[in-house]
Amino acid sequence: xxxxxxxxxxxxxxxxxxxxxxxxxxxxxxxxxxxxxxxxxxxxxxxxxxxxxxxxxxxxxxxxxxxxxxxxxxxxxxxxxxxxxxxxxxxxxxxxxxxxxxxxxxxxxxxxxxxxxxxxxxxxxxxxxxxxxxxxxxxxxxxxxxxxxxxxxxxxxxxxxxxxxxxxxxxxxxxxxxxxxxxxxxxxxxxxxxxxxxxxxxxxxxxxxxxxxxxxxxxxxxxxxxxxxxxxxxxxxxxxxxxxxxxxxxxxxxxxxxxxxxxxxxxxxxxxxxxxxxxxxxxxxxx
Numbered sequence: 560x561x562x563x564x565x566x567x568x569x570x571x572x573x574x575x576x577x578x579x580x581x582x583x584x585x586x587x588x589x590x591x592x593x594x595x596x597x598x599x600x601x602x603x604x605x606x607x608x609x610x611x612x613x614x615x616x617x618x619x620x621x622x623x624x625x626x627x628x629x630x631x632x633x634x635x636x637x638x639x640x641x642x643x644x645x646x647x648x649x650x651x652x653x654x655x656x657x658x659x660x661x662x663x664x665x666x667x668x669x670x671x672x673x674x675x676x677x678x679x680x681x682x683x684x685x686x687x688x689x690x691x692x693x694x695x696x697x698x699x700x701x702x703x704x705x706x707x708x709x710x711x712x713x714x715x716x717x718x719x720x721x722x723x724x725x726x727x728x729x730x731x732x733x734x735x736x737x738x739x740x741x742x743x744x745x746x747x748x749x750x751x752x753x754x755x756x757x758x759x760x761x762x763x764x765x766x767x768x769x770x771x772x773x774x775x776x777x778x779x780x781x782x783x784x785x786x787x788x789x790x791x792x793x794x795x796x797x798x799x800x801x802x803x804x805x806x807x808x809x810x811x812x813x814x815x816x817x818x819x820x821x822x823x824x825x826x827x828x829x830x831x832x833x834x835x836x837x838x839x840x841x842x843x844x845x846x
Contacts, residue, residue: 580670587843588671602626637694638672638679643741645685646716657766661740662708669701684723685715721748724755737761753822762825772808774801
């Protein structure tokens with residue numbers, strides 16, 4: 560894609576997603592993720608009416624008069640977007656591919672964080688770390704993230720969510736709000752997620768296409784796997800084949816929910832043609 564076309568697409572995404580974040584998501588994001596932590600600010604002399612539970616006994620003993628700890632709400636947070644750029648994201652049975660929806664959701668979340676003066680960082684991953692952009696503030700930084708999401712060309716077609724989470728723990732020492740955007744067609748990552756979720760507030764956003772859920776009855780078709788680069792001939796006229804395909808999808812969805820819930824992380828399932836606005840709002844409100 561030429562630079563002119565990239566800039567045009569960045570502007571289009573900015574207009575659409577910034578409007579959503581300004582008018583819909585910033586308040587819900589603030590309510591869901593802000594004000595959850597208190598950080599120590601200072602000590603001061605005890606005054607009548609202060610909560611005795613806040614007394615700092617070490618300082619009190621040193622000065623022989625009561626002092627209390629003063630805490631303030633931790634306002635500045637860090638959001639990390641972990642975005643799957645593997646081959647399976649480049650799939651769609653309608654006008655939009657999975658990667659298109661991932662781009663819009665990531666941009667909306669990033670602008671929502673910017674509205675709250677938070678830092679935003681990005682990790683693009685396949686079965687390796689394709690790109691890491693450290694967390695920073697500001698609209699210019701968000702536009703850079705969107706530009707990378709639009710035009711980045713990954714080295715690998717495969718997926719490894721666990722490797723991305725492991726890398727996150729290495730590069731980010733402080734607690735962050737983490738959104739993992741993927742179809743989660745990957746091998747087991749439960750142990751890594753369990754460790755990461757103890758430190759970070761993690762939400763898995765699973766994007767899927769309707770044709771990954773059910774096969775149409777259209778006879779013999781060639782199915783191509785974008786990650787393994789293999790083809791398979793499938794007889795969609797066979798009801799048992801269609802039922803097995805649907806059962807496999809349902810099991811994958813159930814496993815996704817179970818693993819995240821077990822590890823204390825949140826989940827959102829979004830079909831390509833769903834309203835991701837409703838899904839995100841519903842999730843934020845449920846928190």
